[in-house]
Amino acid sequence: MDVTISNWEEIKPDLLQDLECCNFVSFDFELTGLSLTQPPMFYNLDLYYKFHKESVSSFLTIQLGVTTHHYSEKNDKWTANSYNIWMFPISSRKDPKIKTFSCSAFEFLRSHNFDFNKWIDEGIPWKRTKEFEDGLENIKKDQKLIEEWVKKEMSLQERAKGPFPQTQNKIKKEQVKQQVLEEYYKICEQVSEWVDSEGKEFKYNQRSPFARRYWYQKFRKKYPNLLIDTSYENGKHMFCLKKCNEEEMKDHYLQKIQDKIFYQHEQLEITEIFLIIKEKQIPIVGHNCWLDLLHIYNAFIDDLPETLQEFKTKVKENFGPIYDTKIITELSGSEKLNGIGATNTSLSFLYNEVKELKKPQIEISADRYLSSEFCHEAGYDSLMTGVIFLRISEILLQNEENEGQEQNIRKRKLNAIRCDQDFVLKSIVNQEFNGKVKMFRCMPNMLNLFGQDIKINLDRMFYLSDFNKEWDNNKIFKTFDSQNNFFKINWIDDTSCFIELRNKNKISEFTKQFVNNKNIKKKKNQEYLLITYVDYQKQFF
Structure with missing residues (x-):
């Protein structure tokens, strides 16, 4: 499907x-x-x-x-x-x-x-489960603040400030562009008319988060008995003012928590x-x-x-x-x-x-x-x-x-x-x-994933590189192991491979005879570079 x-x-x-x-x-x-x-x-x-x-x-x-x-x-x-x-x-x-x-x-x-x-x-x-769980944890913190806020005895003006502490710095007038100020003065007139009317809710489309934050700051001080909120409707960001009593204000914040929880689950998909x-x-x-x-x-x-x-x-x-x-x-x-x-x-x-x-x-x-x-x-x-x-x-x-x-x-x-x-x-x-x-x-x-992994003896491993592209298995065996065939080859690309010694008793002899551990660079006129796997790790990782 x-x-x-x-x-x-x-x-x-x-x-x-x-x-x-x-x-x-x-x-x-x-x-x-x-x-x-x-x-x-x-x-x-x-x-x-x-x-x-x-x-x-x-x-x-x-x-x-x-x-x-x-x-x-x-x-x-x-x-x-x-x-x-x-x-x-x-x-x-x-x-x-x-x-x-x-x-x-x-x-x-x-x-x-x-x-x-x-x-x-x-x-x-x-959404990742970690993001989901972190989101729920933050919502639980908000829920606790709201529950404590609901129980407190306070005036409507105090309650209108909301349950959450204001952590953001206040926006100063000199920080506000003239266009935002002019729009604020314009909306003030509309809000003033609406406050004296019988309407329960006032909405205004404002896309700018900065402007909405500034308005929130100004209107909360000017109208402490109004509930100030934002919403997203039909692809538009709305700045909202609502007339409500104390009980409606409590219900509003509790509903916001339920909406956030629902939204978190919805985003999991x-x-x-x-x-x-x-x-x-x-x-x-x-x-x-x-x-x-x-x-x-x-x-x-x-x-x-x-x-x-x-x-x-x-x-x-x-x-x-x-x-x-x-x-x-x-x-x-x-x-x-x-x-x-x-x-x-x-x-x-x-x-x-x-x-x-x-x-x-x-x-x-x-x-x-x-x-x-x-x-x-x-x-x-x-x-x-x-x-x-x-x-x-x-x-x-x-x-x-x-x-x-x-x-x-x-x-x-x-x-x-x-x-x-x-x-x-x-x-x-x-x-x-x-x-x-x-x-x-x-x-x-x-x-x-659920147990001990196989251990590889790294002392047996060597990194061979910088040899001619024409080299094949026979050439490598002839160069390093003409008699005993005591190692196996794992190719990386045309000019490099790993050599794994089968016999641990041969490690010392092989190292002394062929390995360039003291000087990682190729020696003059040398056809290859051979180093231990430990040095290979240091060089490449």
Whole structure:
């Protein structure tokens, strides 16, 4: 289902209800870019996180794909409901949302028929949960001031000053332009006539915040028994004066608080999806979803934390189980998956391998997604992710059942997928996969969001660069390891790579013979530069 600003209010109740009762959610994003520069090869997860943190903060999420998955025990069948949500950010003078759009991303999206006009015209704005919570906290402070103000005994003139302390400096007459003064004198005449009339409310269109503030200051002093307010009506900023008694004045301020709370919730929009996921601890499934998780946090929750460890802590606070179908496929191995993923673990390739399988039975509610022409539309990609997850999970379950590792596997499976508050996919996918996501151009090539990560011995790592473009693996082995073949090569580009020694006993010998640690620059007539990974980090990070 295509979800835009035009139909959001109509679809929103069904979507949120869908989330409330689903068994898990699969998701995908379309973005304005992936990284500011080509990522180097990393052997340090903390540096890897910092590199992507900068890139993620520079790009926008422009389309969110969400597919909810529901299991019917009665029919032993899954139903997949897909939503393709167009996103366009709220901007303001304080936060103009200045972001980057990479040319390669633009070309990629256009080649897959992405409608940029629709994105701008029909994209749904949203607010982060952190901004929402901060806004509610400020409203609660205002509410407390109002409640204290209501209880006080005071004259109508004192009460007309309002419950909030005046923190802004008064505007002096010499600060006011002649045009604003002339308009003020003109409106004074109109207000004077209105005060003597039977009218309850006076409104005047004034776009200038400075002028409205000056008028507020002047009229509050001149007419202390009037309620002064501003409003926004039909695209116009209105300066308002109201005649009211003490009770009406109290009700006015209390209603303002309720309006602010309503406005805060209204601005959340699609962020409510992730509030429900957090509250219900709904498992989420992505494919190669490291960057997607960073974008979820950055777009819908808060600025990304400074360190990887802080990010992992925040993920635990805001999400339940997390599964990456790419890492599940790779860790399981193609033999366990009956050959699936043997040659390619990309999203579309895996989907084509599993879509014709009979088990489990999956009903796709969106007819438009029965065709593959919507590949790289976020909603369709989220559907493919969910189908892959269910199909490879079924194969793993069947293997477990066939190997006799556990009795009553089918009963356990049905218990696990029943939707309740403590729901986790314990049997759909083994818990060993929970929180493990694929890392690209990084060693280790997997991150454990909910546990300890694999440690890499950096003493074995060396950075080789500045060699001739004609060099290949054979040339490198011949230069540094003509006899034993005791290292492996991870290429960065045509003139640089990492060398990883297999045998720790060779580190000292290799370092003495080849490494330029004392002088990072190439020696005269030397064909290459070889330094330790520690020096590489100092030089580049």
